[in-house]
Amino acid sequence: MKKKILVVDDEISICLLLDNFLSKNYEVVTINNGLDALIWLDSSIPDLIISDIQMSNMDGYEFLTKLRQRGFTKHTPCIMLSGKSESKERIKCYKLGAQDYLTKPFNPEELDELVKKNLYPIHYAIEW
Template sequence: MKKKILVIDDELTMTTLLEFFLGNNYEVVSVYSAKEALNWLDTNLPDLVISDIQMEDMDGFEFLKQFRLRGYTKHTPVVMLSGKAESKERVKCYQLGAQDYLTKPFNPEELDEVVKKNLYPIHYASAW
């Protein structure tokens, strides 16, 4: 069974890119707002979440806060995406419980490694 990744981004282009890069190895579910994601999470549990920060209805910071407060999702890894490379924003994501932070545009190879690292911590490397 494929691991399930929830992608949250209000830009269709970005969700399409993430589905393209991840879809062969994972089940990718895309939603287009943080509120839609929280509703989806009422009846589903992903293995990993990839979320944009800058969204209209609710930003990624608020989503991350609410996501972590749900008991059953407190250990689900989250990767945040942003067009900003500022360390202040990255630090805020880590403080709110994100495991990783990728800057847009991202390198597809780096995306792949970050996803593997979070889904299969430390055990994914084929050789050390």
């Protein structure tokens, strides 16, 4: 059974890009805003979440905060995407509970490594 990845981004092109890239190895669900993602999470639990920071309705910081306040998604790995590369943005995400932070435009190979690291942390380390 494929691992399930939730992608939350209000840019349709990013959702399509991530779905196209990740769906070869994973089941991918794309949702275009944080509010709808939280509603979807009421009935589904993904193995990994990839979320943009700059979104309308609810930004990625608020989404991540609400994600971590829920008992059943409190420990779900989350990779944050942003067009900003400043370290203060990364630090804020880490303090809110993100496992990783990737700057757009991103290298697909780096995304692949981050996804594997978060989905298979023990096995990934053994392969070294």
